[in-house]
Amino acid sequence: MTSKHVAGPTLDEFEAARATVAKVAQSTPMETSRYLSSLLGSEVFLKCENLQRTGSYKLRGAYNRLSQLTPDERAKGVIAASAGNHAQGVALAARELGIKATIFMPLGVALPKLEATREYGAEVVLAGNIFNESLKAAKERAAETGAIFIAPFDHEHVITGQGTLGLEILDEVPDVDTIIVPIGGGGLISGVASAVKQKAATLGRTVRIIGVQAENAAAYPPSLAAGEPVNVEVQPTICDGIAVARPGTLNFDIIKDTVDEVVTVSDDDTARALVMLLERAKLVVEPAGAVGVAAIMAKKIKKSGKTVAILSGGNIDPLLLQRIVGHGLAASERYLKLRVMLPDRPGQLARTAEIVSEQNANVVEVLHTRHGRGLQISEVELELHIETRGKEHRKQVVKALRDEGYKVRISDDI
Structure with a gap:
């Protein structure tokens, strides 16, 4: 299968990754939302990657990346850095492939994410107060030991694995007009946007891709304005899963060519979205996974035909959820x-x-x-x-x- 090539891996590579990822990842539910549809004025669907194995889409990219390692590379083991979801994805992928995994996580990582990563068989090292500090420590350990560093978003095989979610969306809602995607470093949206744009082109269609960032950790708007990745100072945010100070290099190159718009939402917007998802959709979603819904509720998204909002993860500390629900009720x-x-x-x-x-x-x-x-x-x-x-x-x-x-x-x- 071929298509007019856009930035990113080829459509053939996305299709091959889909067969690989299917060995471990589930085809997650696609739910409709009458409430969000009434707000937007267009039919809205929720792609429930919060119900994926490990609780997020990250398993897709992690398994695809580890599957490409040579026998010699597998023998060296893998190292990753993560605030939680990438950690669990790498840990499970490594277990399934028989590879030793060491995961560096921030000191304040949510307890459920920490415990789940350990339960999947990985060694966990707590280092740094924010993700970037954990990332630095992980890369240093990889350089010292020769283990293979597994980037959370800035690697072609990771991007290709995440893009399989886009192909799944097109299967489930073939006439989708808009897909709304959370953005941290850009691994998910770069894969989804590239895969969807290429696949839609073979069908003679166009699909609009909108990215959403937490306003306290929004590196993409200034980076897109500058034409290159720039660093931002990450402020406190409940959206820890997408609190990344600088876009990935490969991700940025794809996103600038394939993503139609990037918007931001406040923590209040996100808290309101979490309460709505609990009450109306009966779905537990982590803050980073709910920013697409938050953007719809905050009227940051224009009406544009059938719309799919990706719920990218559901790993949330119950104590944090309790506080966010209270805050969301107040914000509402x-x-x-x-x-x-x-x-x-x-x-x-x-x-x-x-x-x-x-x-x-x-x-x-x-x-x-x-x-x-x-x-x-x-x-x-x-x-x-x-x-x-x-x-x-x-x-x-x-x-x-x-x-x-x-x-x-x-x-x-x-």
Whole structure:
């Protein structure tokens, strides 16, 4: 099979990788989303790589890369660096192929990702506070020992393996018009964009590819503007899986020729998307895997026919998920924190709770103090954490309390 060549591996190489990757990777579900379809005005599908073996798409690229190693290279073992998903992909691929794997991970890596990597049989070395520091340590160890370094995104065989996801999408939604892809270093989107553009060309079609980055770790917009990869300072973000300071060199060359647009989303946008996926789609997705959905919900994506958003991973620490859900509810204006000044006399706490209940809102936490700054001797301050149904319901609750004569302040530090 041949096609007009665009940047990246050839379509024949993608098809060959597909046969290789099929030995370990599942064909993941493609779900529809009526909620997102109504927001975008076009039919929206969710490609659930969060349900892939190891919990992310990374297994595809890792297995394809390790499968290309010679017997001598396999005997030397492999080394990788990862915040979690690449680690698990390499660890499982190495186990399946009988190769010794050593994985360098940041010190603050999520516990489920750390434990899963070890359970797949890899040796884990914790080094550095961010991915780039782990990456440096891994490359140094590889140079010292002669082990084969397995790049997380900047290698042709990794890119080819990730691109098999694009071919799968075209099989499942043949008339797809737009594919939305998370971007960190660029391994997934460079593979998907190259494979899809080439395959679509053989069918006489065009498909729009949109990349999404976390705004606190968005190296691609300035790099594309500069025409070459540039470094950015990565700020704290819940999207640790795509928090990469510099685009991959091979990835960038492909992306600049095959990706139609790159947009960014905030952590609040992503938290809202995670809550929506839990509530409406019943899917557990890690923050980096949900940025495509976040972009739709934040109206960063224009209506453009049938749209597939890739949910690239589902590996999330339950404790982080708990915090993100709370933050997402607040960002969606469904969680309200109020400070209410009350006269210090019996029955006032019960009355405020009654007012909230009359508005069909739910009090989930209460703090009652006489010692707040600015309080009169005859006053107490009541802090209420309330679940609401959204913006208008919040206003209704606040108005009801104020109409009863209470002094109410809305607090944003949830």
